[in-house]
Amino acid sequence: MNGVDAAVEIKQELERLSEVSAIAREAPQSKAIYSYLAQGLRGAEARDFEAMIAVLFGRLGIWWSPKAYNRLPIMTPWCVRDRTSRYDQGPEAWGAPRADGYMRDDNSIIKKLPLPVDIGAPVGHPYNKRKPWRGFTACHIWHKLPGGTLAGADPWLYSFAPNLVWLPSWLAPLTDGHESYAQALLQRTSLALFRDAPVIPSLKPWTEQAWERLPTTSTVSPLPLTQLAFFEPNDKFFTRRINALDKVLMGCESIFSSGRIPSKLICSRYTTGLPQIQTKALHKFHDAIFEYREAVVAAAP
Numbered sequence: 001m002n003g004v005d006a007a008v009e010i011k012q013e014l015e016r017l018s019e020v021s022a023i024a025r026e027a028p029q030s031k032a033i034y035s036y037l038a039q040g041l042r043g044a045e046a047r048d049f050e051a052m053i054a055v056l057f058g059r060l061g062i063w064w065s066p067k068a069y070n071r072l073p074i075m076t077p078w079c080v081r082d083r084t085s086r087y088d089q090g091p092e093a094w095g096a097p098r099a100d101g102y103m104r105d106d107n108s109i110i111k112k113l114p115l116p117v118d119i120g121a122p123v124g125h126p127y128n129k130r131k132p133w134r135g136f137t138a139c140h141i142w143h144k145l146p147g148g149t150l151a152g153a154d155p156w157l158y159s160f161a162p163n164l165v166w167l168p169s170w171l172a173p174l175t176d177g178h179e180s181y182a183q184a185l186l187q188r189t190s191l192a193l194f195r196d197a198p199v200i201p202s203l204k205p206w207t208e209q210a211w212e213r214l215p216t217t218s219t220v221s222p223l224p225l226t227q228l229a230f231f232e233p234n235d236k237f238f239t240r241r242i243n244a245l246d247k248v249l250m251g252c253e254s255i256f257s258s259g260r261i262p263s264k265l266i267c268s269r270y271t272t273g274l275p276q277i278q279t280k281a282l283h284k285f286h287d288a289i290f291e292y293r294e295a296v297v298a299a300a301p
Helices: 004-018 020-028 033-041 046-060 067-069 108-112 183-192 201-213 237-257 268-277 278-300
Strands: 003-006 062-064 078-080 103-105 131-134 138-141 165-166 230-231
Touching: 003 004, 004 020, 004 046, 004 108, 004 131, 004 165, 004 278, 020 046, 046 165, 067 138, 067 183, 067 230, 103 108, 108 138, 165 278, 201 278, 237 268, 237 278
Parallel strands: 003 131, 062 230, 078 103
Antiparallel strands: 062 165, 138 165
16 A cells, blocks of 8 residues: 555654654554643643654645645635535535635545645655555644634635645644644744745736735744655646636636536535526636636646
């Protein structure tokens, strides 16, 4: 099996660290590791637990590569995060469009994006030249924006590559705390990786607009950039993402011409719901996606 099982990798990393760290030796090799680390952050040895979290995040997390950011900084701008779309938050509504046309997602679209993508990492890294398989969660690095709005509700931030990192699901809850050490660590690392990374000129308006919305005041030292693992998409990946943009645009254009979508678009709720969006809002949605799609195509080699 060439796929990476995050639970297996956490256990192996804790075994390796146990030779030099009492924190690692005592850590549960199960999902209970989150509670163990979270409790340690509140105790007298908080700095030592921060150091352990940094080692685990640096060794076991996966980022989009700066090259991917250069060519496709926003992966799926047609959807937003909306936790209320799932049955445990109210009536099941995953995939239904918001009033502005953007599809309501619960991270399902995001988490599947890198499944066919190879991982690039330094020689000796456990993920090098493999693919993610199971046990990972797609974590958003910025949760709340100034003023209290949620970054995931913004379609131009929800799948913004610098706002995403894949972590073992046992560790992912550490990133949920607003202004927590884990958030600050990931934010600082993302800034170091991407803020000054080159971007194709046609895409720079979108990246600058995204960065302007994100707070960038973290003073925590970043993870060691040369030791990180990255998703390294090939040309087929970018073609699939452009095709997805095209399908959304063609769905809108079918509605403009006939009032309906002739075939399934993403999912059944989106297919039936999008024609019900007010015409003015749908045109605005279409035009925003079209403008971005043209910039992405212009960025292709």
